[in-house]
Amino acid sequence: MARxxxxxxxxxxxxxxxxxxxxxxxxxxRMPDVAFATExxxxxxxxxxxxxxxxxxxxxxxxxxxxxxxxxxxxxxxxKTIARAGLNPYLISMANIREQCxxxxxxxxxxxxxxxxxxxRQVRRVAHADPLEDVSVRVEKTALVLGGGVAGIQAxxxxxxxxxxxxxxxxxxxxxxxxxxxxxTFPTLDCSQCILTPKMVEAAQHxxxxxxxNTTLKKLDGFVGNFEVTLEKKATYVxxxxxxxxxxxxxxxxxxxxxxxxxxxxxxxxxIATPFPQAVPAIPVIDARYCLKLTKDKCxxxxxxxxxGAINFEDQPREEKVQVGAIVVATGYQEMSPAVYxxxxxxxxxxxxxxxxFERLVSSTGPTGGKLVRPSDGQEPKTIVFVQCVGSRDPSxxxxxxxxxxxxxxxxxxxxxxxxxxxxxxxxxYIDIRSxxxxxxxxxxxxxEEEDVRYVRGxxxxxxKRDDGRYRVYTEDTLVGRPVSIDADMVVLSSAVEPNADAxxxxxxxxxxxxxxxxxxxxxxKLKPVETATAGIFLAGACxxxxxxxxxxxxxxxxxxxxxSLFSKDHMVKAPHVASVDxxxxxxxxxxxxxxxxxxIEEKTVGSRTVANVVAGKCQGCGxxxxxxxxxxxxxxxxxxxxxFEEVVA
Amino acid sequence: xxxxxxxxxxxxxxxxxxxxxxxxxxxxxxIIAAAVHALPKLGVEPVTSDxxxxxxxxxxxxxxxxxxxxxxxxxxxxxLAEEQNLDVVAFCNGCHTFLTEFSHFMNDRPPVKGVVNTxxxxxxxxxxxxxxxxxxxxxxxxxxxxxxxxxxxxxxGFRLATHYxxxxxxxxxxxxxxxxxxxxxxxxxxxxxxxxxxxxxxNRSCCGTGLTQVILHKEELSLPHTxxxxxxxxxxxxxxxxxxxxxxxxxLDRMSQKLNSRKAGEFHxxxxxxxxxxxxxxxxxxxxxxxxxxxxxFDRFLKKFEKTPRxxxxxxxxxxxxxxxxxxxxxx
Numbered sequence: 001m002a003r004x005x006x007x008x009x010x011x012x013x014x015x016x017x018x019x020x021x022x023x024x025x026x027x028x029x030r031m032p033d034v035a036f037a038t039e040x041x042x043x044x045x046x047x048x049x050x051x052x053x054x055x056x057x058x059x060x061x062x063x064x065x066x067x068x069x070x071x072x073x074x075x076x077x078x079x080k081t082i083a084r085a086g087l088n089p090y091l092i093s094m095a096n097i098r099e100q101c102x103x104x105x106x107x108x109x110x111x112x113x114x115x116x117x118x119x120x121r122q123v124r125r126v127a128h129a130d131p132l133e134d135v136s137v138r139v140e141k142t143a144l145v146l147g148g149g150v151a152g153i154q155a156x157x158x159x160x161x162x163x164x165x166x167x168x169x170x171x172x173x174x175x176x177x178x179x180x181x182x183x184x185t186f187p188t189l190d191c192s193q194c195i196l197t198p199k200m201v202e203a204a205q206h207x208x209x210x211x212x213x214n215t216t217l218k219k220l221d222g223f224v225g226n227f228e229v230t231l232e233k234k235a236t237y238v239x240x241x242x243x244x245x246x247x248x249x250x251x252x253x254x255x256x257x258x259x260x261x262x263x264x265x266x267x268x269x270x271x272i273a274t275p276f277p278q279a280v281p282a283i284p285v286i287d288a289r290y291c292l293k294l295t296k297d298k299c300x301x302x303x304x305x306x307x308x309g310a311i312n313f314e315d316q317p318r319e320e321k322v323q324v325g326a327i328v329v330a331t332g333y334q335e336m337s338p339a340v341y342x343x344x345x346x347x348x349x350x351x352x353x354x355x356x357x358f359e360r361l362v363s364s365t366g367p368t369g370g371k372l373v374r375p376s377d378g379q380e381p382k383t384i385v386f387v388q389c390v391g392s393r394d395p396s397x398x399x400x401x402x403x404x405x406x407x408x409x410x411x412x413x414x415x416x417x418x419x420x421x422x423x424x425x426x427x428x429x430y431i432d433i434r435s436x437x438x439x440x441x442x443x444x445x446x447x448x449e450e451e452d453v454r455y456v457r458g459x460x461x462x463x464x465k466r467d468d469g470r471y472r473v474y475t476e477d478t479l480v481g482r483p484v485s486i487d488a489d490m491v492v493l494s495s496a497v498e499p500n501a502d503a504x505x506x507x508x509x510x511x512x513x514x515x516x517x518x519x520x521x522x523x524x525x526k527l528k529p530v531e532t533a534t535a536g537i538f539l540a541g542a543c544x545x546x547x548x549x550x551x552x553x554x555x556x557x558x559x560x561x562x563x564x565s566l567f568s569k570d571h572m573v574k575a576p577h578v579a580s581v582d583x584x585x586x587x588x589x590x591x592x593x594x595x596x597x598x599x600x601i602e603e604k605t606v607g608s609r610t611v612a613n614v615v616a617g618k619c620q621g622c623g624x625x626x627x628x629x630x631x632x633x634x635x636x637x638x639x640x641x642x643x644x645f646e647e648v649v650a
Numbered sequence: 651x652x653x654x655x656x657x658x659x660x661x662x663x664x665x666x667x668x669x670x671x672x673x674x675x676x677x678x679x680x681i682i683a684a685a686v687h688a689l690p691k692l693g694v695e696p697v698t699s700d701x702x703x704x705x706x707x708x709x710x711x712x713x714x715x716x717x718x719x720x721x722x723x724x725x726x727x728x729x730l731a732e733e734q735n736l737d738v739v740a741f742c743n744g745c746h747t748f749l750t751e752f753s754h755f756m757n758d759r760p761p762v763k764g765v766v767n768t769x770x771x772x773x774x775x776x777x778x779x780x781x782x783x784x785x786x787x788x789x790x791x792x793x794x795x796x797x798x799x800x801x802x803x804x805x806x807g808f809r810l811a812t813h814y815x816x817x818x819x820x821x822x823x824x825x826x827x828x829x830x831x832x833x834x835x836x837x838x839x840x841x842x843x844x845x846x847x848x849x850x851x852x853n854r855s856c857c858g859t860g861l862t863q864v865i866l867h868k869e870e871l872s873l874p875h876t877x878x879x880x881x882x883x884x885x886x887x888x889x890x891x892x893x894x895x896x897x898x899x900x901x902l903d904r905m906s907q908k909l910n911s912r913k914a915g916e917f918h919x920x921x922x923x924x925x926x927x928x929x930x931x932x933x934x935x936x937x938x939x940x941x942x943x944x945x946x947x948f949d950r951f952l953k954k955f956e957k958t959p960r961x962x963x964x965x966x967x968x969x970x971x972x973x974x975x976x977x978x979x980x981x982x
Contacts, residue, residue, distance in 0.1 A: 342651070342832035462831065466851040467885055 002127040003035035005061035006119060007052055009043035009068035011098055016041075018102035018111040024067070027116050033127045035059050044074050052078065053085040062087065063126045067095040067119045088131035090576065090638060093122040124650035128642045132576040137617055139225040140325040141567045142167065146217055146506075149177020150549055151541025152330035153199050154556030155563075159328075160208035162564040167322055168203060169212045169231060174279035175200045177332050178542075181262065181356060183363040185549060186412040187443035193278060193365070200280040213240075213281055218319065220510050221599055224536025225325045225572050226617060235315040237286035237294070238272070242310035245282040249302035249311065250274070258290045260367065264335075264357040266375060267367025272302050272311075276365055286311075326536045326563040329520060330556060331506060333542040336391040336398065336496040343462040344387065346493050350376040351471065352463060354495045355409055362416050372420040374490055376469065381424065381489035384417055385473045386410045387460045388430040391496030399496050401517055404546040406494035407434045411444045413492060414453040426453045427486050429460045429475045437548070456484060463491055497546040512537055519545045530559045538562050577621035577638040579614045585633035586611040592625035592634060601625060652791065652835055656827045660788045667731035667781070668696035669749070671742035672704045673896040674923075680940020681741055681896055681923045685786070687938055688929035691800060692793050696739075699730045705740075707748035717752070721762070722769045724752040725777035729770070737782040739789055741925065743817035743895035746785040750822045753779060785818060786925055787894045788827050791835045794842040802933030804844030806958055810927070811848040811888035811919070812836040813879075813902070815895040816856050839924060840892055843931035848888035852879045857893075859901035869905070876905045880917045890920045890951055892927055899923055907945040920946045930955065 006028050010016035021039045029037035036059040040048050043066055055061060064087065066078050071094040079089035097115040105111050141164050145156045148170030156168045174180070180200075182192035203209050212231060219230035238249075255271035262275040271290040274282055292299035293313055303311035335356050338346025345352050351374045353361065364370035374381055388406055391398030407430070414426040433455070435441045447453040458476035466472055466487070473486045499518035500506075507514045512532040513521045520543050523531035530538045538559040541552040566572075579600075588610040593601045600618035604611050614625070614634070626634045632641070666689075674681040689696045705727065706720035728749065731738045740746035756763040757779040767776050790797065819830040828835045831854065837847045858876035880902065883891055893899045899921045906917035926939050936955065941948040 342829045345832065348832055462854070464851055464854065467849070467882070472851070 002033045002063050003059065003061050004031075004033050004063040004065060004123050004127055005052070005055050005059060006034055006037040006065045006067065006123060007043055007048075007055075008037070008039040008097075008115075008119070009048070009066065010039065010041045011043075011068060011102075012041065015068070015098050015102045015115075018105065018108055019097060019115045020108065020112040023112055024116050024119060028119050028123065031120065031123055033063075034123060035061055043068050044077055049077070049081040052081050056082065056085040056087060062091065063129065064092040065095060065119060065122045065126055066092065067097045067115065067122070069098040070094075070096045090132040091126065091129055093126040093129070095119045095122040121647045121650040125643050125647035128640070128646050129638070130640070132637050135574040135576055135578065135616060136571045137225055137574050139567060139569060139572050140227070140323045141165065142322070142324045143326045143328060143563045143567070144169065144217075144227070144229055144322065144324040145328045145330060147177065147330035147332055147541065147543070148172075148175035148203075148211070148213075149330060149332045149541060149552070150179040150196060150199070151332070151552040151556040152177070152328065153196075153203050154553045155328045155330060155538075155540050155560045156203055156209050157199065157206065158557050158560030159563050160203075160206045162560070162567075164208065164564065164567050166206075166209045167212060167324065168209055169215050169217065171214070171216045172275065173213055173236070173283065173285045174275050174281065175203060175211065175213070176276075176278075176280070178356070179549060180276065180278075181264065181363075182359050183366075184412065184416060186408045187437070187439045189412070189415070197278045197280075200278070204280045211281060212320075213283070214285060215320075217506065217509060220327075222618060223574075223598070223620060224534075225566070227324045227327060227536065229322050229324055229327070231320045231322060233318045233320065235288070235317050236283070237288070237291070237312055237315045238283055239310045239312055239315075240281065240283045242308045243283045243306075244308055244310075245274075245284075246307075247274070247284070248305045248307075250284055252301045252305040254299060254301060255290050255292060258287055263360045263367045264354065266353075266357055266360055278365075326538065326566050327510070328538045328540055328556075328559045328563060329506075329510065329512070329532075329543055330540040330552075330559075331500055331503065331543040333497045333546065334500050336498045338390060338493050338495050340397055341390055341493070344390065344460065344491070344493055345463050345465065345471075346390070346495070349463070349465050349471065349491075350374070351381070351489065352491045352493065354493050355406065355413065356495075358413055358492045359409075362413075362420060372417065379489070380421055382421065383425050383486070383488045384414075384421075384427070384490045384492065385471075385486050385488040386413060386426065386428045386492045386494065387463075387473070388428065388494045389459070389496075390493040391498070392494070393431060399498060399517060401546070402434060403494070403497040404434070405497060405548045407432075408437070408440055408443065408548065410492075410494055411435075411447045411453075414447045415451055418451040418453070426451070427473075427488070428453060428455045429473065430455060430457060431459060437550070456486075458484070497542060499543065503543065510534065510537055519543065530555055530562055536566065574617075575621065575638075577636060578616045578619040579621065579623070579625055579634050579636045580616075581612050581614055582633045582635070583611045583613075585631050586629075587631055587633075588612065589630075591630070592628050595624040595628045597622065597624065651832055652828050652838075653826070656825060657788075657791070659825070660784055660792050660827065661737065661782065662694065662789055662792050663737055664693065665695045665697050665736055666739045666784075666789070667734065667736040668698050669705070669727070669731075669738050669740045669745055670698060670702060671740070671745050671896050672708075673744075673900055674741055677900055678896055678923065678940065678943050680926055680943055681899075684923065684926040684929035684934065684939050685741065687934040688925060688932050691932045691934075692796055694789070694793075697734065697736055701730055702727055705742075705745040705748045707744045710748070721752055721756065722766050724749060725756065725766045725770055726773070726775060728753060728779075728781055728783075729775045729777055731781045732778055733775075735780075737784060739784050739786055741786050741923070742897060743785070743815040744897055746783065747817045747822050749783045750825055753783060754822070754824070783825075785894070787818070787835055787839070790839050790924060790928060791827065794839055797839070797928060797931070798842040801842070801844060801931045803931055803955070803958055803960055805840070805927070805931055805955075806844050808845040808889045808954070808958075809848040809887065810840050810845045811850050811883055811886065811891040812840070812853060813857060813891050813893045813898055813921075814854075815893065815898045816860060818894060836892055836894060836924060840927060843928060845927075845931075848886045850882050850886040850888070852882040855879055857898040857901040858905065859897050869908075872901075873905060873909070876901060877909060877915065880906055880909070880919065881915065883919045884915075884917065888919055889954065890922045890927075892924050893921055894924045896923065903945045918946055918950075920944060920948050920951055922948075922951075 083089040095118040218232040221228040253270035260269040360366040392403040460475040464472040540555040540559040604613035706723045709715035858872035902921040
C-alpha cells in the first residue's frame with residue numbers, strides 16, 4: 001500500500017506569488033494514497049529537508065512527491081534526503097510547478113489549477129514506482145585529448161602528471177597548434193616557440209602520454225567512464241616506427257612548390273617535409289596532392305634516399321579503437337579567410353596579409369627567415385596599416401562576435417614591426433581597443449607612446465592597389481570626423497577567429513552541442529565553463545570561443561582537473577534507468593536494434609531462439625526501443641507502462 | 651571574381667528584347683548601332699519596340715518622382731517584352747538596376763503588383779513578371795567563348811582599361827554576376843576580343859556622375875573626382891577605357907572635354923561601351939559604330955585599329971588556354 005507524502009514549496013514568492021499553495025495542499029491531501037501533504041517556504045533548505053525526513057518517520061511514508069522547481073535543480077538533493085531517512089532514492093518524484101507554471105503566467109487561478117494537475121500526476125506516478133538500485137560501472141582511467149595545441153598539451157600534461165594515461169590526438173603532423181606559428185606573444189613579447197616547444201617535448205617524452213599525430217576522431221561510442229573511440233590516422237606514406245627523422249628525404253624531394261600551410265600559405269615547401277624544425281613528432285609526411293610518385297607514378301627519390309626504408313607509397317588510412325574514460329576537446333580555431341572582404345583584397349593583393357601570415361613573416365622560422373619584407377618585391381615596408389575587425393563585429397559579412405585577441409596581437413604586431421623597421425610608420429585602424437587582461441592596456445599604451453604607432457579610429461572602407469605597387473587604405477577618423485587615406489606598403493588584416501571547418505562534424509560525432517557561431521557550448525556559462533552537456537566530455541581552448549594563450553592554458557588545466565576528479569574513483573554510479581528485455585515475450589524481430597542510438601542492443605540465443613538483449617552498461621535509458629517493441633517485451637526501469645500511463649491519465 | 655551561382659542563372663536566348671537606354675539614344679547612338687550589328691554575329695537577334703519609354707530611373711534617382719509613380723512605367727516597359735515572350739537585355743547600369751530592382755519589388759509583393767496592374771488595365775496591359783532582366787555584360791560574359799571564336803579583328807596590342815560603374819555591381823547585388831569590389835568580367839570579355847588589360851589604381855572608383863546628380867547640382871562637385879580617375883588613366887597610357895554604362899561613358903567622355911577646354915589638364919583617353927568594343931572585334935565597320943558622337947576623338951584609336959591584322963579567331967587558342975588555366979586555378 002502506497003503512503004505518499006506531498007511537499008509543496010513556495011520558493012519564496014517564485015511559486016507562492018502565483019500559485020495558491022494552500023489550496024493545492026488541500027486538494028492533493030484528499031487524494032487516495034496521499035498520507036500526508038504540507039507546504040513550506042523553501043523545501044531545498046535544511047529545515048525543508050528535515051521536514052521531509054521527519055514526516056517519513058512520523059507518518060510512515062513510503063513514496064514522496066516534492067512540488068518545486070525543475071528536477072534538474074534539486075532532484076538529487078531530495079533523493080539523498082529520503083535515502084538518509086531509509087527510503088529507496090527512486091521512490092520520489094518531482095513536480096515542476098515553477099519554470100513551466102508559476103514563472104510563465106500572471107493568471108493565479110490557472111497557475112493553481114495547473115500546479116494541482118502537475119502534482120496529482122506525480123502522485124499517481126510515484127504510487128506505482130518500484131524501488132531501483134544504482135548501477136555501478138568501472139571507470140576506464142585513460143583520457144583522450146583531441147587537439148595538440150597549447151590547450152590540449154596543457155590538459156594532457158596535467159592529466160599525465162596526475163598519474164593517468166593520456167592519448168593525445170592531433171590532426172596535423174605535429175603538436176603545437178596555432179601557438180607554434182606565432183613569433184612572439186603579448187604582453188611580454190617572449191618568444192612563442194621558446195616557451196611552447198619545451199612543453200611539446202615534455203608531452204612527447206612523458207611516460208603517460210601517447211601521441212597520435214595525423215589522426216582524427218571518427219566515431220564515439222559508450223558513455224562517461226567507458227567511451228569507445230574510433231580514431232582514424234591519415235595515410236602519411238612514412239612509417240613512423242622506422243623513420244629516424246634525418247630529413248634526407250626532404251632534401252631529395254624535387255617538388256619545391258608546395259604551398260606551405262604552416263607558413264599560412266606564404267613560402268613553399270617540399271612534397272615530403274616536416275612542418276617546422278621543432279616539430280613533435282619530427283616525422284615527415286608526404287603531401288599526396290603534390291608527390292610525383294603518388295600523382296604520376298614517377299620519381300620516388302625519397303624512398304631511394306631513405307636508409308631505414310620508412311617510405312611506404314602503399315600507405316592507407318588506418319582505424320584504431322581505444323577505450324577511454326574521459327575526453328578533452330581542445331580542437332582550437334581557424335583564421336577566417338579574408339576572401340569575403342574583396343574590398344580589402346586579402347585574397348588578391350600579395351602584400352595584403354592576414355594576422356597569421358604577418359606572424360610567419362616576422363618569425364625567424366618563417367619563409368623569409370625573419371626578414372620583414374613585402375612578398376611582392378622583397379622590399380622592406382616603410383609604412384604599414386593594420387586593419388582591425390575583419391570578419392569580427394560585422395554580422396553582414398562576417399561574424400557578430402568580437403574575436404577578442406586581435407586588439408592585443410595587433411599592438412604586438414605594431415611593436416614587432418617597429419623592431420624590424422625602426423624608421424617605419426605603423427597605423428592601426430580600429431573600432432574600439434579591447435585590452436581587458438593583466439598588463440594588456442599598458443602593452444597597448446607602450447605601442448602608442450613608445451613606438452609612435454598611430455591609432456586611427458574608424459572602419460576601413462577599401463584598400464586600393466596603386467600603380468606604383470603601394471596600397472591606399474581609405475578609412476575615416478571618427479574622432480576628427482574626416483575621411484582619411486593612408487598610402488601603405490603593406491596591409492595586415494585582423495581576420496576573425498572562427499570555428500574549424502569540421503567543428504560541426506566533430507560535435508555531432510561527440511554528441512556535444514555548439515552555438516550559432518559554431519563554437520562548442522559549455523554546460524553552464526559561469527559555473528560549468530569546461531564541462532559539456534555530455535558527461536565525461538570537457539572543453540579547453542578556442543574551440544569553445546575565441547581565446548588568447550593564457551585563457552586557453554587555464555582552461556586546459558581546468559579540464560584536466562575535472563578529468564582527474566572523475567578518475568579518482570574506481571567505479572562510478574550510473575542511474576538505474578536502463579531498458580531490459582523479457583526474453584520470454586521477445587519474438588526476436590530485432591526491430592529495436594536499429595533505433596538504438598547507443599548500439600546497446602545485441603542478439604542473444606536462448607535455447608533455440610534468438611532474442612534481443614540490452615547491454616546495461618551502454619544503455620542511456622532513452623526509451624526508443626521500448627516504444628518500438630510491438631510485443632511490449634522491453635521495459636525501461638523507472639518508466640514502466642504502469643508509471644507512465646498513471647501519470648498521463650491522472 | 652565572377653559569382654558562379656549568379657552566372658549560372660543567366661540564360662542567353664536567340665531573340666532578346668533590347669532595352670534602349672535614353673542616354674545611349676540621345677548622346678551615343680553608337681551603342682544601339684553596335685548592338686544591332688554585333689549581337690546577330692553572336693547568334694542573338696535584338697528585338698526593339700517603338701513603344702518603349704525611358705526606364706524611369708532618372709526621375710527616381712533625382713528625386714523628381716516617387717518610386718510608386720514610376721513603377722507602372724517600368725511594368726509597362728517590361729510588358730512589351732513579356733508580350734513577345736522575350737527576356738530583356740539592358741545596356742545601361744541605370745536601366746538594369748532600375749528594371750531589376752522594381753521587377754523584384756513587384757514580384758515579391760503581390761499587393762503592389764495588383765495595384766500596378768489595376769493602373770495598367772486602363773491601357774489594356776498586364777504585368778506578369780515572367781521576363782528575366784539581364785545586363786549586356788552578363789550576356790557577353792556568357793558568350794565570351796563564342797566571341798573569342800568569332801573575332802574577325804582581334805584587338806591585338808590594345809591596352810584597355812575597364813570601368814564597371816557603381817550601379818551595376820552595387821545596385822542590385824542579388825543578381826549582379828560579379829563581386830562589387832573585385833570585378834573581372836569586363837577584363838575577361840576584352841581579353842576574349844584579343845585586347846590587353848591596362849590595370850590602374852582608380853579602376854574601382856566612381857566615374858563621378860552619381861555625385862553630380864547632373865540636373866540638380868552643378869557638376870563642379872564631382873569634377874575633382876572624375877579628374878582623379880582621368881589622370882590615373884593618363885598615367886597608365888590606356889588606348890581606351892571600356893565602360894558598360896552610357897552614363898559613365900558620358901561623364902568620362904564629356905568631362906574630359908570640359909577639363910581640356912578649361913585647360914585643367916590634357917585628357918584624351920576615349921571611352922567606349924563594351925558592346926562597341928565587341929562590335930569592332932567582331933568585324934563591324936567602325937563607321938557604323940558612331941564614334942563621331944564621342945567628344946574625345948577616336949582618331950588615334952581607329953588608326954591603330956586599322957593596322958591590326960584581320961583573321962578569324964587568330965588568338966582564340968590563346969584565350970581558351972588562358973581561361974582553362976584560370977578555371978584550374980579557381981578549382982585548385
